[in-house]
Amino acid sequence: MIARIIPVDAFDLVVFGATGDLSQRKLIPALFHRDEQGQLPADSRIIGTSRREMSDDAFRTFALAALEKFVEKELRTPENVKRFLDRLSYVAAEGTKDEGWLKLEKTLAGHEERVRVFYLAVGPDLFGPICERLGQHKLVTAQSRVVVEKPLGKNGAGAEALNDAIGAVFPEPSIYRIDHYLGKETVQNLMALRFANALFEPLWNNSHIDHVQITVAETLGVEGRAGYYDTSGALRDMVQNHILQLLCLVAMEPPSSMEADPVRDEKLKVLKSLKPLTQATLETHVVRGQYRAGTNGHSSQQSYLDELGNPDSKTETFVAVKAEISNWRWANVPFYLRTGKRLAQRVSEITVEFKPVPHDIFSRTAGPMQPNRLVIRLQPDEGVKLWLSVKEPGPGGLRLKHVPLDMNFAEAFTSRQPEAYERLLMDVVRGNQTLFMRRDEVAAAWKFIDPILDSWKESTDLPKPYQSGSWGPTPAISLIERDGRTWYEAPGA
Numbered sequence: 001m002i003a004r005i006i007p008v009d010a011f012d013l014v015v016f017g018a019t020g021d022l023s024q025r026k027l028i029p030a031l032f033h034r035d036e037q038g039q040l041p042a043d044s045r046i047i048g049t050s051r052r053e054m055s056d057d058a059f060r061t062f063a064l065a066a067l068e069k070f071v072e073k074e075l076r077t078p079e080n081v082k083r084f085l086d087r088l089s090y091v092a093a094e095g096t097k098d099e100g101w102l103k104l105e106k107t108l109a110g111h112e113e114r115v116r117v118f119y120l121a122v123g124p125d126l127f128g129p130i131c132e133r134l135g136q137h138k139l140v141t142a143q144s145r146v147v148v149e150k151p152l153g154k155n156g157a158g159a160e161a162l163n164d165a166i167g168a169v170f171p172e173p174s175i176y177r178i179d180h181y182l183g184k185e186t187v188q189n190l191m192a193l194r195f196a197n198a199l200f201e202p203l204w205n206n207s208h209i210d211h212v213q214i215t216v217a218e219t220l221g222v223e224g225r226a227g228y229y230d231t232s233g234a235l236r237d238m239v240q241n242h243i244l245q246l247l248c249l250v251a252m253e254p255p256s257s258m259e260a261d262p263v264r265d266e267k268l269k270v271l272k273s274l275k276p277l278t279q280a281t282l283e284t285h286v287v288r289g290q291y292r293a294g295t296n297g298h299s300s301q302q303s304y305l306d307e308l309g310n311p312d313s314k315t316e317t318f319v320a321v322k323a324e325i326s327n328w329r330w331a332n333v334p335f336y337l338r339t340g341k342r343l344a345q346r347v348s349e350i351t352v353e354f355k356p357v358p359h360d361i362f363s364r365t366a367g368p369m370q371p372n373r374l375v376i377r378l379q380p381d382e383g384v385k386l387w388l389s390v391k392e393p394g395p396g397g398l399r400l401k402h403v404p405l406d407m408n409f410a411e412a413f414t415s416r417q418p419e420a421y422e423r424l425l426m427d428v429v430r431g432n433q434t435l436f437m438r439r440d441e442v443a444a445a446w447k448f449i450d451p452i453l454d455s456w457k458e459s460t461d462l463p464k465p466y467q468s469g470s471w472g473p474t475p476a477i478s479l480i481e482r483d484g485r486t487w488y489e490a491p492g493a
């Protein structure tokens with residue numbers, strides 16, 4: 001199928017934290033890709049901002065280095081690179097100081113009618129101060145939007161305070177809270193799979209589904225981000241946002257349309273229906289772990305504590321949660337969630353396991369009957385597998401074999417899959433909030449997470465150790481096996 005480029009209006013994008021890691025790894029390469037595809041209108045501008053004094057040319061050199069590192073060589077033709085770099089300019093300005101803001105005002109002046117995007121690729125402590133200055137300097141026009149990244153607070157109360165500070169300057173329809181998982185092609189495909197096919201919906205409930213598993217496993221450790229990560233941990237870093245968003249997409253009712261509010265209303269209902277964890281269920285439904293030394297492939301890995309250089313950290317690098325949704329569709333269908341660093345394999349996958357057939361008509365020689373499973377692989381090797389039982393060909397009686405109907409997107413669609421940030425940045429310019437979290441969603445997600453954090457704060461227990469390169473601590477296996485079920489480890493899933 002031919003990719004279609006939907007034109008966007010000319011825009012000015014101001015990136016705060018333009019010389020940081022996110023900008024270098026994700027934003028600059030994503031904008032380049034959109035430009036190279038012909039989506040950026042000729043006179044659109046990208047204005048880098050950060051504390052550091054830097055000339056326009058020095059910022060272009062920084063951006064060029066980012067492209068050389070993160071964009072495929074064949075796309076970096078001299079014309080493409082020049083066109084992109086010509087859009088860039090730089091203003092040194094700080095959220096907490098006056099310097100630079102007049103220059104930013106001047107740079108933006110004269111383009112009040114066009115879409116203006118402020119991307120805050122900075123720590124959350126600067127969200128409030130930057131928004132305040134944007135307001136004071138009257139830079140927020142009718143067509144302005146602000147983009148913020150997680151962490152949106154360290155708990156529900158912190159998120160409310162941040163949202164108040166942003167909301168004092170920008171109205172909710174202009175606030176874009178990014179969860180980059182929602183920009184992944186396969187995550188959006190989850191909605192296509194559920195709502196563009198009549199096949200699944202009649203089965204998508206507790207009469208037919210036994211349970212759901214969501215695994216987001218990484219082989220990497222905390223790399224250069226230990227400072228941030230140690231104040232966050234896996235629950236805040238991955239579950240409060242990415243994994244709960246995936247759970248919402250699996251569990252939500254069909255929205256009336258793909259417009260932002262109908263989709264977000266349905267996700268919100270799911271988050272509000274999550275059964276709160278109590279003192280009793282916290283013990284059986286939640287496991288936190290921390291990686292110890294081990295090996296991944298051939299390389300040996302340090303423990304989290306050694307990597308961090310702090311032997312006392314209680315920060316979890318793994319978490320498993322049994323979540324339950326209290327509504328008619330999902331009563332008694334557990335959602336087992338797990339995520340961790342330094343696990344055996346990098347894989348993000350959703351497994352929907354159906355109930356067994358009500359009566360087995362086959363003889364013992366047919367072998368054990370296996371339940372149907374729908375496995376949605378988000379990364380790597382994006383695709384969908386529907387596991388079915390079929391007759392093993394050949395003589396020797398009717399023997400059953402469990403095989404997947406396998407749709408590998410990489411093989412089916414050979415063109416380059418756009419990165420999440422490409423889609424999301426263009427959605428901001430277009431003014432489409434469907435794939436961004438609304439304030440009440442964030443609050444509802446924290447309401448589920450806060451009791452877990454509170455109980456950990458009070459507990460003297462340490463996170464359960466697990467070896468780097470394993471599938472997490474043993475209690476995480478007990479968490480699901482206690483219910484007579486088992487985690488599906490890739491690649492067998």
Ligand code: BG6
Pocket residue numbers: 218237348
């Ligand atoms: C980020 C987390 O939001 O997502 C990281 O802060 C994590 O810790 C990353 O590694 C995973 O994203 P992806 O797209 O590589 O699955």
